[in-house]
Amino acid sequence: MARLQISINSKSGQSLVEFLVAMGIAAILFPALATGLIASREGSVQEGERTEAVAALTEGKEAVRIVRDAGWVNIAANGTFHPVVNGATWALAAGTETIGDLTRAMVISDVYRDAAGNIASAGTLDPSTKRVDIRVSWNVLFPSVVSETLYLTRHKMAVVVQTTEADFAAGTNTRTVVTNTGGGEVTLGAGGRADWCAPNLSITPLDLPKSGVANAISAIVGRVFAGTGDNASGVSFANVNIGNTNPPTASILGTFDGYKTNDIFGEADYVYFATDNNFKEIVIINLASSPYAEAGYFNAPGNGNGHSVVVAGTTGYMTTGDKLYTFDVSVKSGSRPALGSVTLAAEGKSISVVSGYAFI
Incomplete structure (x- = not known):
């Protein structure tokens, strides 16, 4: 009977050791499994938001190109804009826009070129190129953003700069005169139906009522x-x-x-x-x-x-x-x-x- 009791106690001790080993393994694996599960869920949400953001970014790029093609004047002003549907085409409206959890903005700014004609942070203003920074951001789980920069050019229209006296003199003046005070200007000429330099009494005098002075x-x-x-x-x-x-x-x-x-x-x-x-x-x-x-x-x-x-x-x-x-x-x-x-x-x-x- 004594030998049987010893055998039972040995088996109980072995089970306890196995239980402790299992708990140790679980303590090691469970955090990793939980982290993986949470990361998988977060990654799925982030991937969904990113997919929508990329689609909004692509739509914004196409919209601003269509707006540019409709007329350079549509993107000539600097500032923050967002695309809006205008009938059967696109237009730009001031400010940012909210699309569900996303915020979309297009920032239009001037472009400068250096002496070699390369785009630079300073230099000569290029009146036929605009920089458009398109940005789509969201704050689901943690702040994220996708962005892209476009350089749009006025490829369908040429720019003519006229600033000298000879440039202006080639045109037709309507109540204006060409001067050369600072290299060439157009100023107002004689106004109305008279000439300030040669005044004359062309209107019939008007007699006021009564005999006052x-x-x-x-x-x-x-x-x-x-x-x-x-x-x-x-x-x-x-x-x-x-x-x-x-x-x-x-x-x-x-x-x-x-x-x-x-x-x-x-x-x-x-x-x-x-x-x-x-x-x-x-x-x-x-x-x-x-x-x-x-x-x-x-x-x-x-x-x-x-x-x-x-x-x-x-x-x-x-x-x-x-x-x-x-x-x-x-x-x-x-x-x-x-x-x-x-x-x-x-x-x-x-x-x-x-x-x-x-x-x-």
């Missing part, structure tokens, strides 16, 4: 605003239409009365005139109403008369005595508030505003 004038395209103010016998202003005939014709569209006008400034829908009224040195008239109606006014501090007026944007400028005042005309109705003032060296009689500067 005309002392103020302002003009925009096709319109003249005339004011009278040296006496009380005329209208405050007359709105005059200038016809585009040869010679031009003038006709009065309407008038407004009630003030002596010292200066006038006109826009398409409103007229501003400086008056001798101490409570309304500047009066604003609405030309859209029929008859013309007073819309608003500016009352400058003190008791002086309004000598001059001009408007730039939403700011009005006026002089009274030795003061320059600015006032708000973002709204035309009612009493307009003052914005600021400057004391002048002498009395301001006339004012002009250019690029934020007032010339008095």
